[in-house]
Amino acid sequence: MNKVFKALSDPTRRKIIEYLKERDMTAGEIANYFDISKPSISHHLSILKNAELVLWEKDGQNVIYSLNTTVVQEVMKWFFDLREGN
Amino acid sequence: MNKVFKALSDPTRRKIIEYLKERDMTAGEIANYFDISKPSISHHLSILKNAELVLWEKDGQNVIYSLNTTVVQEVMKWFFDLREGN
DNA sequence: AAAGTATTTAGATGTTTATTTAAATATCTA
DNA sequence: TAGATATTTAAATAAACATCTAAATACTTT
Numbered sequence: 001m002n003k004v005f006k007a008l009s010d011p012t013r014r015k016i017i018e019y020l021k022e023r024d025m026t027a028g029e030i031a032n033y034f035d036i037s038k039p040s041i042s043h044h045l046s047i048l049k050n051a052e053l054v055l056w057e058k059d060g061q062n063v064i065y066s067l068n069t070t071v072v073q074e075v076m077k078w079f080f081d082l083r084e085g086n
Numbered sequence: 087m088n089k090v091f092k093a094l095s096d097p098t099r100r101k102i103i104e105y106l107k108e109r110d111m112t113a114g115e116i117a118n119y120f121d122i123s124k125p126s127i128s129h130h131l132s133i134l135k136n137a138e139l140v141l142w143e144k145d146g147q148n149v150i151y152s153l154n155t156t157v158v159q160e161v162m163k164w165f166f167d168l169r170e171g172n
Numbered sequence: 173a174a175a176g177t178a179t180t181t182a183g184a185t186g187t188t189t190a191t192t193t194a195a196a197t198a199t200c201t202a
Numbered sequence: 203t204a205g206a207t208a209t210t211t212a213a214a215t216a217a218a219c220a221t222c223t224a225a226a227t228a229c230t231t232t
Contacts, residue, residue, distance in 0.1 A: 002097055009095030010220080011088050021168050027179060040221050042180055061178050061229040072168050079162045082107050082153070096190080113209060126191055128210055147199040147208050174232090181226070188219070196211070202204090 004075055007051035012036070013044050017067060020054060024066040090161055093137035098122070099130050106140060106153040113149050 007013055016030055031041040045065060048054040052071045057064045080086065093099055102116055117127040131151060134140040138157045143150045166172065 005091075005095045005100065009091045012220090014091065017168065028177090031179095036220085037222060038179075039181080039223080043220075046180080058228095063179065067168070069169070072165060076162065076165045079158060079165065082103065082158050083155070098190090114207090117209095122190090123192060124208085125193080125210075125212095129190075132210080144198095149209065175230100176232100177228100177230075179226105179228080182224085183222100184224105185222080186220090188217105190215100190217080192213100192215085194212085196209105198207100198209080200205100200207075202206100 001074070001078065003051040004053060004071060007047050007053055008075070010044065010047075012041075013048055016041075016044060016048065016065075017053060020065060020067040024064050026059075026062040026064055028062070030065065087160070087164070089137040090139060090157060093133050093139055094161070096130065096133075098127075099134055102127075102130060102134065102151075103139060103153060106151060110150050110152040112145075113151065116151065 008017075012034060015033070019025060019030060019033060027042060027045060028038070030045070031038045034041060045054065045056075048065075049056060052068055055066050055068045057066075094103075098120060101119070105111060105116060105119060113128060113131060114124070116131070117124045120127060131140065131142075134151075135142060138154055141152050141154045143152075
């Protein structure tokens with residue numbers, strides 16, 4: 001769970017997650033949305049992968065990333081449990 | 087919102103929040119739950135204050151901290167909006 | 173097989189962050 | 203008012219992190 005919160009603490013990574021909410025995308029497509037280098041985006045993606053916030057699949061020379069809703073749910077539970085009477 | 091996620095990225099700060107969920111506490115009481123120095127806890131509390139995740143009130147020589155449920159709700163909304171169809 | 177495209181890995185650099193000890197500030201009590 | 207307690211601020215340090223360029227790997231196309 002620490003990995004997940006650490007992953008979410010960076011604005012670029014949160015933005016990546018917001019894009020992936022809309023549709024699955026290749027690493028290159030994701031990188032095109034940002035003004036930072038592809039290696040840097042690749043690094044952010046590996047942190048998101050490691051936290052299991054995103055899933056990935058190889059498709060030829062591309063790698064397609066998608067949101068892992070299961071882990072998103074798990075983080076939400078942490079917040080839910082913060083409410084009174086839990 | 088970035089401040090909030092940054093604040094939540096540290097395990098000590100998340101633990102503080104979990105304690106404050108149970109009851110309001112003074113800085114000293116909070117510090118006693120941890121094996122790190124009081125100045126370090128004070129620093130963590132100032133980050134949580136700054137992110138408005140906690141509220142505080144002076145009571146004599148003590149400072150009483152409490153959870154700010156309003157901001158907790160706002161973060162939860164970010165996750166809710168990640169669900170399909172939002 | 174060679175050249176081109178997509179992605180990741182490696183190594184380097186500057187910044188941010190968590191922590192500590194020591195000192196400062198504020199309040200309480202005898 | 204002097205001494206004790208609670209909390210924060212300051213200054214220093216070591217570790218973690220985001221970013222870059224250059225190089226490596228993997229796949230596709232001609």
